[in-house]
Amino acid sequence: MFEVARLAGVSHQTVSRVINHSPDVSDATRAKVEHAIAQLGYRRSNSARALASNRSRTVGLIACSIDFYGPINTMASIELGVRHHDMFLSVVIVPQEEFEKSGFDSAGRSFSEQDVDALVFITPTDATLLAALRMNTTVPRIIITSTHGAVTADEALALSGTKGPVSFIGIDQWTAMHDVADLLHGLGHRSTLYLTGPSNWRDAATRRLAWEHYCAKLGMATRTIDVDSWEAGRAYDAVNAAIDAHRRQPSEADAQAPTAIVTANDNQAVGAIRALHEHGLRIPEDVSVVGFDDIPGADNFYPPLTTVHPHFSEVGLKVTGSMLAMLGAAEPPQFDRTAHGTGLVLADLVGRGSVGPARER
Template sequence: MASRRTRRPSMFDVARLAGVSHQTVSRVINHSASVAADTRRKVMRAIDELDYRPSNSARALASRNSRMIGLIAGGQRFYGPVTTIAAIETLARANELTLNVVLMHNVECTQQQFNGFCEPLLEQEVDAAIILAPTDAMFEAAIRAPLSQPRVIVTSSHGAMSIPEAMRLLPREKRSKTSCVGIDQYGAMAEVHRLVLDYGHRNVLYFAGPQDWRDAYTRLRAWNKACFSSPMSSVTVQCSSWDAGEAYQRMNHVLENIGRIGAKPPTCVICANDAHAIGVLRALHEHGVRVPQEVSVVGFDDMPAVDNMTPPLTTVRPDFDALGTQVMRDALYLMGKGPEAAFSISSHGIGLVPAKPVLRKSLAPAARA
């Protein structure tokens, strides 16, 4: 991330130096008569001292319609968020709206840092904010951010803080202008469980993603709930990242332990994402374990090219294009520019887009009972 020290002075810098609000600075810039003379002089001195030059958008702050949408995105190095952002941008452009994208490292997210990312959006008076918040820290920061505009938060249904708990943190006037949208992770994992159970698998490993990521938390919670009342025995292998390399190392360790103590190997490995599945498949191959004849493998995300692996990977396909479209429609509705977005699934306080298993050759009937 580029140092904030090198950027040009902003309206918020002027406001801090003058000891006033950024709205007051906006009124001075736009020659409003409602500003007291002493206050106007303080603001002008701060502008001169900082050599602040208002942008075109700053000069237009008095307008209630900037035709700009602010988007703050975490998780941008992953397939799902990138695809979702592309779909949001397409619909924004179709509605003659400009998308102002700010990318951040969600792992390093603090409230102060997040608020800093909001500053340029507030300065430009965006009509709405869309926030891709994959982690607990980023989700809570998005809820607590000092945004007066409508906000749509793209996240998962479960995590350290539930959606209803988060909404209760908001003042009533902001609650009505805030919505949460996500993928139906819970329903998808329930379908994976039914599919694997129907194939006769009873002894399963589940590779879980980092639990501060809401997707990983939701998928593990859904998987454990499905297994609780079924004849399937599932052991969780907890990963601290989404990386294939870590899954490869952990699967190697599992296989070595099985060989050393003579334990019964699993007949299926369920992975919280496709990268984990790739690492697991490599470890199985190097240990001479045939997939799917001896062990089946299932992923999540349907990343490009996993259908051309050996064997092609059974996985879950979230509709990221539909997610982006629904997010933008929700933003338009909250802005008063379109009908209310209709979701086929809505639970836990969040509108959800379906995700369906895609059956390929890495999943087969269990070789052992």
């Protein structure tokens, strides 16, 4: 850095400002410094910066499952947020079979050796949430999870006995499911079918609790089918079985036939739509369908899928903001809503052609 400063005819503090993208440098000075950097082939040493600042500028991220749209997009948003603050993201993906044997222990040891400044966890299940909280570490922890499961997020924190700084962040799934229920009720739907996700996933538990709560509040009948999977094929089988069982009943049972199907994710909606089409049921004239996640291509389903769009990019910003606040480098981020100690990021209901008014009986 001193060599760059000498060649550019500026102070080393000015070189530091240019490297750190400070606005307090004139365009002409910035151009001189950047020319000197290119001429000398200067590259910053993260090791040297770590020694000078007592920070590695490295964030560890541990994920147990990245097979689905939500976790993948959450990881991408965190990487963007961390990189925006000129930090590095080091990722460890723990396979399910390895996690069941040792939890996050090996990942924790790896990050301890890297001397990370903070740890971020994507914890889709109760087991992964408790493992993240029980990890022996003193660095700040940001845990991405849903509010509900076998225990709520704040109950899990109390059960674990964790002493270090912890922040919970998640998607506001309760408000999202309220919006779905409100939309269907407003269109005259009074009998619905709900497909759950995997029983051990906190997202699935939260969405189910919220859906059943708001259906009861609105006086809307709902039948819940335990699919116990996020996959389209399992949802296809479940809806096929439900339609076949209904058609074996006397005709007067048609009054209780569901006019809408709500699925715990968009993959399930794919299977449900296929089953409806194969049985000659029109969407939305006979049955409306709603998904969750707004996966790429959902707007080109036949018909285009009404679904919930989580703001995964906002999750990355909130994770980074919380981390910087816990490190004393920023003010804590503001959330539109918090519940059970969890800062919640909004998710929008996107209305499309798969939902319409309930058919007349």
